[in-house]
Amino acid sequence: NRTQTSIASYFKKE
């Protein structure tokens, strides 16, 4: 079973 990660956890807010 795999969980979908969030794109925001890889790219930081500017």
Next chain:
Amino acid sequence: MLEARFGETLLLKKIVDALKEIISQSTLDCTETGMQLQSMDNSHVSLVALSLQTEGFEKYRCDRNVSLGLDLKSLAKVVKSASGDDAVTLTAADKADKLLLSFESDNKSRTADYELKLLNLDQDHLGIPETNYACIVQMPSSEFARICRDMSMFSESVVISCTKQGIKFSANGDMGSANIKLSDTSKGDITIDVDEPITQSFAGRYLNTFTRATPLSDRVKICLAPDVPLLVEYPIEDYGYIRYYLAPKVDE
């Protein structure tokens, strides 16, 4: 003031089509070097980044930076009303609350002007770090679209494995399993550059949505690296690119 002229409305239509299934509203940032758009989908699983440089436009002028909050469904309706081979000029004032789209037929016998209300969008802007991708695969965009479509029949998840021998797409579901392998071809229509092999799992639904950009380019570039989002890039003529980033699925 912004004034930007596309030689053909068809290109703008293709760009809007490539965006509107994944994002409903977004800000188009216009500067003297061109236009940029960046948005996450509603679920914050993927991010789309569009870059259009001035070189591609028939005419481009932007004296002062202007941000246009667009409703993409509305924009799609407006461009749909024009003929693909019409030229289209986008015009906006410095502090615009509307975008003017002027369509002009080939022999200038027909002109159509539309004003589109702009939105006040408060969007997060994400910094995308420079990444050295472990695997870079280039292939015909139609082939990638076909694979994504075929894979999504089998499972929600698509596993992409890339080695020096080739790239493999796998899906495993209730109905059974599917495996499609592509190897580097001497014809050069598929190129595979691998620094280190990688296997990652992604949501097929998103991959499928990215292929809405297929009409923009014959070629697509797929980039993978450990523990970072997948990058799927479609070049756009002399303008730039549309890039889709997709967060991987990870083991619990």
